[in-house]
Amino acid sequence: MSPIKVEESIKQKYAESLLVGLTLAFCGGYIDAYTYVLREHSLVAGQTGNIVFLAVDIVSKGFVLTETRLFTLIFFVLGIFTISFIAEKFKSPYVKPFSLIPCILACLVIGFLPVSTPDYLVVPPLAFGVGIQTTSFSKIEGIPYNNSFLTGNVKKGMIAWNGFFFSHSLDEKHAALLYFEITFSFALGALVSASLQKVCGIKTIWLIVLILSVIVWRYLYLLKQRKNNGPQK
Template sequence: MFGSDLIKNEWLKQKYAQSLLIGLTLAFCGGYVDAYTYILREHSLVAGQTGNIIFLAYDIANRGLVLTETRFFTFVFFVLGIYLVSFIAKKSSSPYVKPLTLVPCIVTCLIVGFLPVTTPDYLVVPPLAFCMGIQTTSFGKIDGLPYNNSFLTGNIKKGMIAWNGFFFSHSLEEKHAAKLYLAITLAFALGALVSAELEKLFTIHTIWLVTLILGTILARYLYLLTSKK
C-alpha cells in the first residue's frame, strides 16, 4: 500500500511540474506577443482587451474611425477564439484537443514573422488575438487553480488574495496559490521584457521565438500523451 501511494504521489508531482512548466511558458509567450504588437503594430494588445477598448474609445473620440479597425477586430477575434474552444470542448473530449489548439498560434506567428511592417495592422493583430483567445481558454488551470496566461489583472488579484489568506491563516494551500500566481506574473513580465529587447535586433522576425517555444510545448505534450499508451 505504501509503495503504491508513493508511486501515485510521484506521478502527481510530475504532472504538476509539467502543468506548471507549460503554464509559465504560455504566460511568457502571452507577454511576449503583447509587447510585440504594442511596439510594432499600432500599440495594439492582442490579449489585454481592457486596454484595447480604452484605445478604441480614444481613437473614436479624437481621430474618428480612421484607426479603429485594428482595435475593433482584435476584440472580435479574441472573443471568437474563446468561443471556438468552448464549442470544441462540448463536442469532443479527446485529450489531443488541448495541445492541438496551439497549432493556430504556431502557424500564425510563423507567418506574421515574414510580413513586412508595411502590412496593415488589421491583417496582423486580429489573427494573433484569435490565437491568444484560444490559448488562454484551452490552458486555464494549473493543479486545479484557475489562471490566465495572456493577461495579468486576474492573476494579480488572485495572488494578492492568496498572500493575504496565507498571512492570516498560514494555510499551505494559500501559500501554494500565492507563489503560483507570483510565478505566472513574473513569467508574463519577463516575456514582455525579452520581446522588447529582441525587437531592437530582429524587428518583425522577433515573433518566431513564440513559434519555436509553442512548437516545443506541442511536441512534448503529444509525446506525453502517446507515451501513456
C-alpha cells in the same frame, strides 16, 4: 484504468503543469510586447486596454482608423468561443495540444510580413490564437490562472497572500507564490520581446513558434507514450 481515462489523466497532468503554465505566460507577455511596439500599440489579449484605446481612437480619429482595435476584440472573443465549442463537442485529449496550432501558424506567417502590412491584418489573427490558447490552458496544478493577461492573476495572488497572512494555510501560500511566478514570467516575456525586437525586428515573433511547437510535440509524445504503454494501475 481504461485507455480513455489514462489519456485524460496525462492530459490534465501535463496541461496543468507549472512549467507549461509559466511558459505560456511568458509567451503571452512576449506577444503583447511585440504587437504593442510594432503594431499600433495594440494588445493581443489585454482587451481592457484595447477597449480604452478604441474609445480614445473613436473620439480623436472617428471610426475610420479603429479597425485594428475592434477586430482584435472580435477575434479574441471568437477564439474563446471556438475552442469552448470544440472542447465540448469532441472531448478529446488531443484538443489541448492542437489548440496551440492557430497561434503557431499566425506567428509563423506574421514573421514574414513587412511592417508596412496593415495592422488589422496582423493583430486579429494573433488575438484569435491567443484567445484559444488562454481558454484551453486555464489551470496550473488545479489553480485557475490566465496566461495572456495579468489583472486577474494579480488580484488572486494578493487575495491568496492575505489568506495566508490570516490563516497560515500552506495552500494559500502555494497559490500566492504561483501567481507571483506567473506575473514574473509574463513580465519576463515582455522584457525579452522588447529587447529582441531591437535586433530581430518583425522576426522576433518566431521565437513563439519554436516554444509553442515544443509544447505541442512534448504533449503529443506523452500521450503516445502512455497509450503505447497500456493502461496503468
